[in-house]
Amino acid sequence: MADFQMGEQIREVKVTPDKYLTVRYAGASGDFNPIHIDEEFARAVGLPGRILHGLWTMAQVARAQTEAAGGPEHLRRLSVQFRGMGVPEQEVSVSGTVREVSDGRVVVDTVAEQAGKQIIRNAEAELEL
Template sequence: MVIEVGTELPPLTVTFRRDDLVRYAGASGDFNPIHWSDRMAGALGLPGVIAHGMLTMASAVRVVTDWIPDPADLIEYGVRFTKPVVVPDDDKGVNVTFSAKVDKVAEGRAEIDITAVAGEEKVLGRARAVVRVQ
């Protein structure tokens, strides 16, 4: 696979529902009530129950790992959380769409910028993955 500056990766849309948050809480051990209780989320000034940041972060990098031939070629990854992903208490949940574009290729590495949008809001800032290229 040839990786070039400007290459756009296929987008990925992930749906988060409340039951996903419960499962993630069990797997991660993060049982903070802002991830399951509207009352507690509201008491802290949040617009509702929010997805775990690490769940959002892990889902975002899938747009890269699904695209590269070997996910082990991901050598660096980081994000800034800018907006919470609010997960409604219904059967539909919330869709988060992840897209990515190659920003730089040099010295056997490619830097890929990732965008995450829930509704009309960008929920991650400065999300960047670095992959090894051959």
């Protein structure tokens, strides 16, 4: 059983989405918005190129919690704010700090960053141990 102390950091998750990740995630999730999979389309609407799905990045935030807690059943709630955009082929890192521990319930403040910018901020995870 994982042990959480107030103020401690959860183990960081670092992942570099490869060039074709957004295509695999589009198929897996059913979100085929062309801003994620079509370089020309993304540029035509003023983006730097294809961008990551926010919900893929949120899944990395979720994974950081379930890996820290020792299984998917421990994650009871996750709320996030999306800011800016993530891009393929650059490392995404998820960090978190335990804010509250009481009666087997843990609250973690967590964020996802890429190139020094938060792409998910003000995220809050609730774990049940």
